[in-house]
Amino acid sequence: MPPWDPVEGVTAPRRVEVHPGREAIVEFDPELTFECVPECTWCCHHGVLLYEEDFAELAKRENLNRSTKQLRGRDFVKREDKDREEHVDVDGRACHFLRDDGLCALHAEHDWKPTRCSVFPLSVSVVDGEIHVDVRDSARTYCEGLGVSDRRIVDHLDAFLPPLLWDLDDPTSDVVIE
Ligand code: SF4
Ligand code: SF4
Known part of the structure; x- marks a missing residue:
């Protein structure tokens, strides 16, 4: 089965080299596109x-x-x-x-902006010592920039995932406060 099956709508994780020697396991549909809609500001x-x-x-x-x-x-x-x-x-x-x-x-x-602000609308987690990246659940609901352009996220992962993430003890990004 291909990573993304247009009939079944199933995504199989795929390994992507984001920076030289630094790989992430991509969990989302590789056809998904993104372009921030500046007037939205939801994630801020x-x-x-x-x-x-x-x-x-x-x-x-x-x-x-x-x-x-x-x-x-x-x-x-x-x-x-x-x-x-x-x-x-x-x-x-x-x-x-x-x-x-x-x-x-x-x-x-x-x-300059914090790493977590670059990562959004993605989320980073760690499984068995490897970085996994998916679309953040809240972004699927609220982010207006998903699916509005031709810019495939998977082709630009280096813009979302700074090299710093691979050097952290815990790069998990989904930590929220009220
Ligand atoms: S929620 Fe999405 S579209 Fe809205 S400001 Fe944040 S990144 Fe941009
Ligand atoms: S620090 Fe991050 S969340 Fe706050 S305004 Fe800047 S980009 Fe938005």
């Missing part, structure tokens, strides 16, 4: 997991006391109340760095 309405290296990089750019919090031993970018009606979740909150204009302050002002 939440707290964001910071890997240790991200935390150090963020410290060079922003005040950590104002922008981060710790929960269960992990660091996150804070989710906070915003005094606006756009670019917020239903409870009026969003990522500390999501500006009023819908742009990420880190990306716009520092040309």
Whole structure:
């Protein structure tokens, strides 16, 4: 059976070299395409997991006391109340760095963003010591960028999965806070 069977709709995992010598097991339909819809901003309405290296990089750019919090031993970018009606979740909150204009302050002002923000709408997990990548469950429901372009995700995995992920003790990306 091919990795993606258009009749059965079944995806068999496939091994892909994402960076030289760094492979991931791809669990999603290789025909799936993605292009971010900037005015959407859904994925920036939440707290964001910071890997240790991200935390150090963020410290060079922003005040950590104002922008981060710790929960269960992990660091996150804070989710906070915003005094606006756009670019917020239903409870009026969003990522500390999501500006009023819908742009990420880190990306716009520092040309940098946390690893987890690059990974979305994908999710990373580890099985038997290997990195597996799939589409995040919440992205299948809320991300407006899936299936709207000709840009196959599987052809651009290096843009979603920084090499850093292969050096981490735990690159699992689906860790959320309220
Ligand atoms: S949810 Fe998807 S389309 Fe919306 S801003 Fe995030 S990546 Fe872009
Ligand atoms: S850090 Fe930037 S890209 Fe990441 S969730 Fe916050 S606003 Fe969005």
